[in-house]
Amino acid sequence: MADPSAKPVPLLKDELDIVIPTIRNLDFLEMWRPFFEQYHLIIVQDGDPNKVINVPAGFDYELYNRNDINRILGPKANCISFKDSACRCFGYMVSKKKYIYTIDDDCFVAKDPSGKDINALEQHIKNLLCPATPFFFNTLYDPYREGADFVRGYPFSLREGAPTAVSHGLWLNIPDYDAPTQLVKPRERNTRYVDAVLTIPKGTLFPMCGMNLAFDRELIGPAMYFGLMGDGQPIGRYDDMWAGWCVKVICDHLGLGVKTGLPYIWHSKASNPFVNLKKEYKGIFWQEEIIPFFQSATLSKESTSVQQCYIELSKQVKEKLGAVDPYFNKLADAMVTWIEAWDELNNNTSEETSSKQPNGAAK
Amino acid sequence: MADPSAKPVPLLKDELDIVIPTIRNLDFLEMWRPFFEQYHLIIVQDGDPNKVINVPAGFDYELYNRNDINRILGPKANCISFKDSACRCFGYMVSKKKYIYTIDDDCFVAKDPSGKDINALEQHIKNLLCPATPFFFNTLYDPYREGADFVRGYPFSLREGAPTAVSHGLWLNIPDYDAPTQLVKPRERNTRYVDAVLTIPKGTLFPMCGMNLAFDRELIGPAMYFGLMGDGQPIGRYDDMWAGWCVKVICDHLGLGVKTGLPYIWHSKASNPFVNLKKEYKGIFWQEEIIPFFQSATLSKESTSVQQCYIELSKQVKEKLGAVDPYFNKLADAMVTWIEAWDELNNNTSEETSSKQPNGAAK
Numbered sequence A, B: 001m002a003d004p005s006a007k008p009v010p011l012l013k014d015e016l017d018i019v020i021p022t023i024r025n026l027d028f029l030e031m032w033r034p035f036f037e038q039y040h041l042i043i044v045q046d047g048d049p050n051k052v053i054n055v056p057a058g059f060d061y062e063l064y065n066r067n068d069i070n071r072i073l074g075p076k077a078n079c080i081s082f083k084d085s086a087c088r089c090f091g092y093m094v095s096k097k098k099y100i101y102t103i104d105d106d107c108f109v110a111k112d113p114s115g116k117d118i119n120a121l122e123q124h125i126k127n128l129l130c131p132a133t134p135f136f137f138n139t140l141y142d143p144y145r146e147g148a149d150f151v152r153g154y155p156f157s158l159r160e161g162a163p164t165a166v167s168h169g170l171w172l173n174i175p176d177y178d179a180p181t182q183l184v185k186p187r188e189r190n191t192r193y194v195d196a197v198l199t200i201p202k203g204t205l206f207p208m209c210g211m212n213l214a215f216d217r218e219l220i221g222p223a224m225y226f227g228l229m230g231d232g233q234p235i236g237r238y239d240d241m242w243a244g245w246c247v248k249v250i251c252d253h254l255g256l257g258v259k260t261g262l263p264y265i266w267h268s269k270a271s272n273p274f275v276n277l278k279k280e281y282k283g284i285f286w287q288e289e290i291i292p293f294f295q296s297a298t299l300s301k302e303s304t305s306v307q308q309c310y311i312e313l314s315k316q317v318k319e320k321l322g323a324v325d326p327y328f329n330k331l332a333d334a335m336v337t338w339i340e341a342w343d344e345l346n347n348n349t350s351e352e353t354s355s356k357q358p359n360g361a362a363k
Helices: A028-037 A064-080 A087-096 A120-129 A179-184 A216-225 A239-255 A273-296 A306-321 A327-344 A350-355 B029-036 B066-079 B085-094 B120-129 B179-184 B217-225 B239-254 B274-296 B305-319 B327-345 B350-355
Strands: A018-021 A040-045 A060-064 A099-103 A165-171 A197-199 A212-216 A257-267 B017-023 B040-043 B062-063 B099-105 B164-173 B197-199 B210-218 B256-268
Touching: A018 A087, A018 A120, A028 A120, A028 B179, A040 A087, A060 A064, A064 A087, A064 A327, A087 A099, A087 A216, A087 A239, A087 A327, A099 A120, A099 A216, A099 B239, A120 A165, A120 A212, A120 A257, A165 A216, A165 A239, A179 A273, A212 A216, A212 A257, A216 A239, A216 A306, A216 A327, A239 A257, A239 A273, A239 A306, A273 A306, A273 B327, A306 A327, B017 B085, B017 B120, B029 B120, B040 B085, B062 B066, B062 B085, B066 B085, B085 B099, B085 B217, B085 B239, B085 B327, B099 B120, B099 B217, B120 B164, B120 B210, B120 B256, B164 B217, B164 B239, B164 B305, B179 B274, B210 B256, B217 B239, B217 B305, B217 B327, B239 B256, B239 B305, B274 B305, B305 B327
Parallel strands: A018 A040, A018 A099, A040 A060, A165 A257, B017 B040, B017 B099, B040 B062, B164 B256
Antiparallel strands: A099 A212, A165 A212, A197 A257, B099 B210, B164 B210, B197 B256
16 A cells, blocks of 8 residues: 555545556556556456456555456446446446546556656646636637636636546547548657647547546546447447537537547557458448438437436437437447446435445445 | 759748738848748738838749728728727738748747747648647647657547637746736746647637737638727737637637647737726726626627628627627627628639739739
């Protein structure tokens, strides 16, 4: 255990869980030790549950494999993907904290232009704790940042901003490209450090990547469902995209903000573009219909909680996307199951909450 | 005259005019000489027409003072503001080029983080010549820039982008703040160089600053009207804002893109916040109603040209903002006059165009 007198207590130490989906030993955590060691980790082990995942000493964590997920969720476990990093959303569901940071195990600490290690988690927390500006664009980017403000012409009534629900971080080195772009530009590396955080305006969709992502679980958690991907499904690599589209529509409806930009992580390894193409190719067609669907989706005034919004959206998915492929009917059902499971594990009464705590899984 | 064999021909040399509104000698051009010298300048002299404005030797320019404006436009000259930098839009109207760059005379050459002088005009031209992405947000910013592309999840059908109508550049040193912010933060300087160009998404308004701005006159020129400001008007310092709101609504309607970000100029001198407050204070109230008006403004399918869109918008201004203050009725009328004057000076037949060329004004 870390000696609390030796290290300063980091921001939100007891209010944030770090969720990591993995199939391998978590040696990558060594590099993150100075920034993650005082936080609690939730590790979601994908693939063979009999494989032992080594976690470097000194980290405080709980680990769930497929057997744990099946045991905890029972028949509802079918909403959690298998053999796909989409399984990470199980970690969002079992967390009891207000904030989540999720990171892939091939992401390392990046350096800023001065050569200093970037504390990605700290920047995400800053992004989440200060307001967003979804209703009007500020040309000097985040107006709450030191040395910046709202520019001339920005309405004063909007300067309080909106609560920030999501902080989407970026990647140096290997950019998050689709398979066709990977194939066409195998050597492209992202070397441009853009020193900005900005709010994605209301009404605008964006491609949300799950590699380096933080969010406020209380504000938007139930919408952070990463869908049905991987084993037994016709599609992969759209888990975070799906979540991003749903989340953005719901944030817009509820008046919440979504930020993108800083912090960067160092993405070390490009995944195999041929494998990716196989996972993605249906999504490449489908997204041409999915995105217009989400762009025109509206939610009713009666939907005032994230859960209500999500259930309403699931009905629209079935109604409007079911015709694209039967997969979307299955996905719409899984969206409902996800909310049921979320509510079961996250009941508001403390007695029920504690009775739902996973036991055997925590180490 | 510059010896063409001695210098490389800059981009769009014969297709772009630089418009500068001023009340003083243009010594600031000395610093811009390497970047501007081969372009044609249109100088709009504000204030006393008898004052002689000195332009450094070697620049190719035409200059218009108030007498010229009155002579050229006759009774329609009342749509051009006096004693306010809004007069610059007269320069947009008399230009015969496809592109305009406009800059304030207190803006100097900025340096990039490596210490190199920034050729702001060249960056604006790059921004205008490559497409914009108004329909979906790309998290790695401008996907057409070297070393960048569309990220995973970006619909392939949208990767051709949309024509870029406007390139909005930023400012190092003195940020473009309103009077209240200037008063509260007198010492704030913008030192953050954000290495990004991005498209303002469709449906999102932004505060467009006229200090460092380029646009495609053929695509959006007739909407670049800087309104009625300054002498005899109840408001100032909203000229560029007004233009920006109108331009954005019309670009969104016509499927055109608006970019913001690079290039930076060095803004040398903060204007007087007390004077600014006097000019702005009505705008500070009014913008609370103007912005929702523009946010909800829609144009009919029948409006397919910028002129038609602008006339339609002028009617909505009268109808919806006339109740805010009688000033908006006057402004709506001036919007119509502006379009009439624009069409008079920009007739498509070459014979008529040449007969409308200003004579005595060009030096």
